[in-house]
Amino acid sequence: MAKKPFTNRLNDLDPKTWLKFQKSWFVHNPPRRQPNVLRHPAKFPETLAQEFIEFFTKRGQMVLDPMAGTGSALVAALRAGRHSCGVELNPAYAEIARQVVEQEQASLGEAAQGLTARVIQGDAARFADYAGEYQLPPVDYVITSPPYWDMLRAYGAQTQKKRRQTQALDVFYSDDPADLGNIDDYDEFLHRLVKIYASLQTVLRPGAYLTIIVKNVKKGGKLYPLAWDLARQLGQVYQLKDERIWCQDDIRLAPYGLGSAWVSNTFHHYCLQFRKG
Secondary structure, three states: OOOOOOOOOOOOOOHHHHHHHOOOEEEOOOOOOOHHHOOOOOOOOHHHHHHHHHHHOOOOOEEEEOOOOOOHHHHHHHHHOOEEEEEEOOHHHHHHHHHHHHHHHHHHHHHHOOOOEEEEEOOHHHHHHHHHHOOOOOEEEEEEOOOOOOHHHOEOOOEOHHHHHOOOOOOOOOOOOOOHHHOOOHHHHHHHHHHHHHHHHHOEEEEEEEEEEEOOEEEOOEEEOHHHHHHHHHOOOOEEEEEEEEEOOOOOOOOOOOOOOOOOOOOEEEEEEEEOO
């Protein structure tokens, strides 16, 4: 009996590459950040985003990052041969993202011809409005990473001493009241974050996936299960399909609580996979 040919309705990958991506944890140590994006205090790597984009989409489909930062997801989409759109609240980061995208398009040359990569300076909570205003096509995939609550404002967290001493480098996203990273109440932050992601239902095609890269946070000696709370609450809106654990093993250990208390060095993120039913 002839072997049934492999049919791939989700992406353009071969079975071997598909199977490798199904591993529930992975180690990814990103390359050193380029000088033009160092200003952003919490950028996620293009190399990681590209792996997810290539798994959850086919060439020519539309990728969205509603919290685009300096454009990592858009760059990754261009490299993968996908259209993309990003929304960024901070005007300075939005402008950096535009420059980064233009540079990437020029670098890719003919490989990027016909691909759109739009950066919208605005509020992620209004993306449904922007989609109509800019006549954007339905979104095939979302990949994004939200602020990890207000942790960038916690001295000694991501606000490294080196960044504080360098005036050109930001230690938090902005002073905008609409910036979720400025909300100090955890429950309010979580509520507004879930509301933003839930609002994307109107622009997502049926069956589209969302990948949200996030981790639990520590504040005042207490663990706040941000990743788990987000999974539980947003799982009432979308299907919570799975998780992948992104492990980083290239970060130097710090002696938190040494000799007195248990405080872990947190070198992993949760890549939560949701799907519009």
